[in-house]
Amino acid sequence: MSIVSPGENFAKATSFIRDSAAKGCHLAVLPEYHLTSWVPDDPAFRSSCADSAAYLQKYQELAKELNICIVPGTILEAQGDALQNIAYFISSTGEICGRYQKKNLWHPERRHLVSSAHEPHRAFDTPLGRVGLLICWDLAFPEAFRELISDGAEIICIPALWTMKDVTEEGYGLNPDGEAVFLNSTVVSRAFENTCAVVFVNAGGPPEKGEKTHYAGLSQVGIPHLGSTGKLGRAESVSMVDLDMRVLEVAEANYKVREDMKAEGWHYAYTQIREGESDVTKL
Structure with missing residues (x-):
């Protein structure tokens, strides 16, 4: 991705999506800030928001043309001074199925962005099933996933712009690969603990630099039982993943996360049944 070059970045994204659609993909997901990168002090960063509606419409037209669903990363929108x-989430018909405003802002973002604050996380119906959207740092909050799962989400898409140096020098010094450990651990954990597919799509660095980039990359799909699938490295690239939705049914049959969450009195108020005891054990 080029810094604050929406036209150039859109053209590159379009090329990736066209190629993926030609290979039979049903969903294309792009990284967070894919049109502008994250350079909030650049005057062009804010002014680029004026074109947000136009780019969203272009993605809608592309989705309809190619008959593919698209999550166009994230798009900056201005609301007054905020x-x-x-x-x-754009359907393969070009219609918008879902919209989500980032709730959990990374610390440097809080000087520039407005959070969705107390708005609830909501899932929505799509041609691929019931889907939820989160963004980047939302990954760190299990509550966000639980709220989407309670609303029936089967697939959770997470555009991100997460780098290896999003921590202090002290934190980086403890382990230069610490953010990779964070991402690889958490994406898979969220998939298992929620019996859902987690589509994590993070910005990668210039291909010519390979793994020698501060971008974390590591885009992947976390699936219960299977773990991480289609994982990329740190360089910019495209990964195509086959998702068998039956695996999610198997996971739920085994772990019963959704069943427990729907039970009356849930919130760790379950009972323990032991051999020789009544069905209800007082805690």
Whole structure:
């Protein structure tokens, strides 16, 4: 991705999506801030928001043309003096199925963006099933996933711009690969603990630099039982993953996360049944 070059970045994204659609993909997901990168002190960063509606419409037209669903990373939108970081799910018909404004802002973002604050996380119906959207740092909050799962989400898409140096020098010094450990551990954990597919799509660095980049990359799909699938390295690239939705049914049959969450009195108020005891054990 080029810094604050929406036209150039859109053209590159379009090329990736066209190629993926030609290979039979049903969903294309792009990284957070894919049109502008994250350079909030650059005057062009804010002014680029004026074109957000036009780019969203272009993605809608592309989705309809190619008959593919698209999550166009995130798009910055201005509301008065405030900036909002928005993810959309566009159906293969070009219609918008879902819209989500980033809730959990990374610390440097809080000087520039407005959070969705107390708005609830909501899932929505799509041609691929019931889907939820989160953005980047939301990954760190299990509560966000639980709220989406309670609303029936089977697939959770997470556009991100996460780098290896999003921590202090002290934190980086403890382990230069610490953020990779964070991402690889958490994406898979969220998939298992929620019996859902987690589509994590992070910005990668210039291909010519290979793994020698501060971008974390590591885009992947976390699936219960199977773990991480289609994982990329740190360089910019495309990964195509086959997702068998039956695996999610098997996971739920085994772990019963959704069943427990729907039970009356849930919230760790379950009972323990032991051999020789009544069905209800007082805790």
